[in-house]
Amino acid sequence: MIIDVHGHYTTAPKALEAWRNRQIAGIKDAVARPRVSDLKISDDEIRETIESNQLKQMKARGSDLTIFSPRASFMAHHIGDFQVSSTWAAICNELCFRVSQLFPDHFIPAAMLPQSPGVAPETCIPELEKCVEQYGAVAINLNPDPSGGHWTSPALTDRQWYPIYDRMVAYDIPAMIHVSTSCNASFHTTGAHYINADTTAFMQLIQGDLFKDFPTLRFVIPHGGGAAPYHWGRYRGLAQELKKPLLRDHLLNNVFFDTCVYHQPGIDLLTGVVPIENILFASEMIGAVRGVDPETGHNYDDTKRYVEGATRLTPEQRRQIYEGNARRVYPRLDAALKKRGK
């Protein structure tokens, strides 16, 4: 079984974006503010957007199940206040839940949180609880920078995040550390901000001792861990200078990387440097890079080809990357699969 731990509903029906635009207009103009009930998306529309996009590609490429969360760049936590984020997160999470209900063999939800810059993260707990308990979410996406590229929040090791971590531990769910769109003109959203955030998060975790307080807390750093595996020696050296334990002991019981690295040498490095038990298969399809690589004739984000092409890997290691590690890091996914006899 091949589990893709990183998919977003990037292909949601246009009505969603239209509603969001009205919501944004409504921040300054109460008359323009839409009601949640104004958004009407039918099951057929959802089916169509999934069957002709993500599911079609999953079948073509040979992956079975995607952990599916709202479109990352559309979370846009910097827009409006908590109430705006809260309404928006509820809508987006419900849509991903509906996808998982319509395609239970192929999608299982992960939740976005109604974060808002300067607002205490614990305000997100009711949405988190609803998504886990009512929608069967197996993980959350946690945005370390709800400001959208201005980085005004405390580090991930700060106690402000602890209420979220408490709930994660109680539910035994991991968080993917995932920023949203950049509203800082210096940072291209998917080319700089996403990758920088991954790198930044990893370094924040090196600097702190978060997993002493939360020994079972788990984070997935997407996009192959940003720059971290490429600069693994730098990070081992910086941890050493900060008098931290070896990365393996300091972080690697709790921090995992996905395989969203879009060429063979990148996956070769990732799988050569990072312990196999810390690598989870993912593609972020349909996402940031949708084209066909002229050097290979295949989609850049068809990451299964690179995992297959990583000649150093044994079949058992590939099985770990494709399935075993995901079942271990996302126990609620494992439980849901077992319930279905898988």
Place this chain on the structure above:
Amino acid sequence: MIIDVHGHYTTAPKALEAWRNRQIAGIKDAVARPRVSDLKISDDEIRETIESNQLKQMKARGSDLTIFSPRASFMAHHIGDFQVSSTWAAICNELCFRVSQLFPDHFIPAAMLPQSPGVAPETCIPELEKCVEQYGAVAINLNPDPSGGHWTSPALTDRQWYPIYDRMVAYDIPAMIHVSTSCNASFHTTGAHYINADTTAFMQLIQGDLFKDFPTLRFVIPHGGGAAPYHWGRYRGLAQELKKPLLRDHLLNNVFFDTCVYHQPGIDLLTGVVPIENILFASEMIGAVRGVDPETGHNYDDTKRYVEGATRLTPEQRRQIYEGNARRVYPRLDAALKKRGK
């Protein structure tokens, strides 16, 4: 001959830092403001700090010549105004010039600029001209984020930078894109801000068409290009979506990466992915990572070992990385060497 294109005077006599602290105190208290003439550093002091540090390591590791610039994290362009930066840059550049005079076979200067957030970059031109014409500087360090982690400047492709680029082209000198210390608590200086800046700069260059306006302008992106080579497929794919030419045509006549990647798999990836003519030997010794790697028994930043260990490289390719590319990218370095019969 082995040329290290990336060294900073991180070991300058303590008097420099003491003077800087007085200068910073003097921003708010004119009485505390030191005069430039208050800073007294003798040639013997300079000799001692170099001979027992950088030069000792260069001899031990087998590199010959270092392009030497002021300590990057101490540039701190976010502190004070243009006048503060201007005085500080002049002092730091003069010190590196003195190093190059005392050790002409081993050090050649690159200049820091007196950048200041919100101040037009062209104000840096007099210092740039002085360093090239009087100090023999063969390059500059250009900070894309003088705010120190708040990223308030326009992208590197913005016309605000063009006066600097005009002078670079006229002098035929490259710029290393190098940020300074982070005053944003989210970003560890050497573990996040440096690497993020490299990635950010590369993506800004992908988004723009700067080299259409400046076909001979050259940038060196340090720290192995940040995350760019590891995510080469992503960047090829993003350039493609932005309807840009292939990276080779779009950027690689003008953009170069150094070898400050502190483990063998990172250098293997860099040299496997990026054309050899775009890779310049560097260590940033003595810099961010000063320890000994317990896995190898050697210093993390002894990057020559990794270049030697990159089994894919031919001797001729190593010669390019060590010397040939640097002579081509830094023509004033080449001219200075030829003048000395090298």
